[in-house]
Amino acid sequence: MNAVIAAAAELQAVCDAEGWRHCLIGGVALQRWGEARETVDVDLTLLTGFGDEARYIARLTAIFAGRIPDAAAFALANRVLLLRTDTGVGLDVALGGLPFEARTIERSSTFRYPPDVHLRTCSAEDLVVLKAFADRPRDWADIEGILIRQAGSLDWASVRHELAPLLELKEAPELLERLEQLRQRIGV
Numbered sequence: 001m002n003a004v005i006a007a008a009a010e011l012q013a014v015c016d017a018e019g020w021r022h023c024l025i026g027g028v029a030l031q032r033w034g035e036a037r038e039t040v041d042v043d044l045t046l047l048t049g050f051g052d053e054a055r056y057i058a059r060l061t062a063i064f065a066g067r068i069p070d071a072a073a074f075a076l077a078n079r080v081l082l083l084r085t086d087t088g089v090g091l092d093v094a095l096g097g098l099p100f101e102a103r104t105i106e107r108s109s110t111f112r113y114p115p116d117v118h119l120r121t122c123s124a125e126d127l128v129v130l131k132a133f134a135d136r137p138r139d140w141a142d143i144e145g146i147l148i149r150q151a152g153s154l155d156w157a158s159v160r161h162e163l164a165p166l167l168e169l170k171e172a173p174e175l176l177e178r179l180e181q182l183r184q185r186i187g188v
Contacts, residue, residue, distance in 0.1 A: 002113075002114075003087055003089050004027070004028065004039055004040065004041070004042060004089055005028070005113050005114075005117055005119070006087070006089075006117075007042050007085045007087065007089035007091065008024055008028050008042045008044075008117075008119050009117050009119060010085060011042055011044055011064075011085075011091055011093075012024070012044075012119055012120060014059075014060070014063055015044070015046060018059060020046055020047070020056070021046075021047040021102075021105045022044055022045060022046045022047065022105060022120065023044070023045055023104060023105045023108035023120045023121055023122050024042065024043065024044050024108075024119055024120060024121045024122070025043045025044065025045055025094070025104075025121070025122050025126075025127065025130055026039065026041075026042070026043025026092070026130075027039025027040075027041070027042075027043065028042060028043070028113075028119065028121060029043075029121040029122050029127050030127065030142055030145070030146070031113070032111045032113075032121050032124075033121075033123075033124040033127055033146050033149065033150060034124075034127070034142055034143075034145035034146035034148075034149055034150075035142075035144075035145030035146075035148065035149060037142070037145075040089070040090065041089060041090030041091065041092055042089060042090065042091050042092065043092045043094070044091070044092070044093050044094065045093075045094045045096045045101055045104060045105060045122070046093050046094065046095060046096060047096045047097070047101060047102055047105055048095045048096060048097060049097050050097045053075065053076060053079075053095050054072075054076065056081075056095065057072045057075050057076065057081055057095075058072070060081060060083060060093060061081075061083070064083035064084060064085060064091060065083065065084050065086075066082065066083060066084075067082040067083060067084050067090060068082050071083065075093075075095060079094065079095040079097075080092055080093065080094055080095065081093040081095065100129075100162055100165075100166060103126075103162070104122050104123070104126040104130075105122075107122070107123045107125075107126060108120050108121060108122050108123065108126075109121070109123070124146055124150050124153075124154055125154055125155050125158045125159050125162070126162070127142075127146060128143055128146055128147075128154065128159050128163075128179070129159055129162045129163045129166065131143050131146075132163055132167075132175055132176075132178075132179050133163065133166050133167065133170065133175070135172065135175055140178075140182070143179070143182060144182060144186065147182065147183060147186045147188050148186060148188075150188075151188055152188060154188070156183075159179075160176065163175075163176055163179070164176055
């Protein structure tokens with residue numbers, strides 16, 4: 001089994017055992033929805049809300065090692081807990097609290113990865129939103145792969161509905177136009 005998929009399964013098993021609401025995002029979700037590319041870590045959104053993050057952080061840091069000194073303090077300040085498995089695979093746990101993050105988890109579904117590992121990932125639409133918001137060059141390449149692979153099956157009203165307010169918060173509304181231009185260029 002691929003080390004990243006095994007790490008994703010290990011992290012998901014902890015979240016499931018705790019009864020925590022979560023879903024995988026990033027490269028693992030991209031393997032489901034877009035053009036697969038090598039990924040070296042696992043990205044997961046864990047719905048912690050605001051004010052109770054320390055409880056989640058304490059449990060996760062009791063199981064997984066931190067990737068940086070004082071990973072717990074970093075997580076409380078930045079809402080991302082940077083961990084690693086015993087095999088060295090990085091785990092980036094986003095401490096979710098926004099309504100969009102809760103809806104992303106609600107819309108998530110399971111998918112079977114080889115050999116027979118069932119992982120909960122975000123929807124293709126939410127992955128487009130997350131990647132457009134991140135706005136890194138590789139994210140735009142990933143979005144292009146999602147658009148090509150998913151062709152006419154994406155719910156663009158949902159993408160626009162979720163992305164527009166996030167881009168307003170980021171003060172980058174022009175990224176919505178960039179997404180529309182990419183969509184038109186690809187013809188979907």
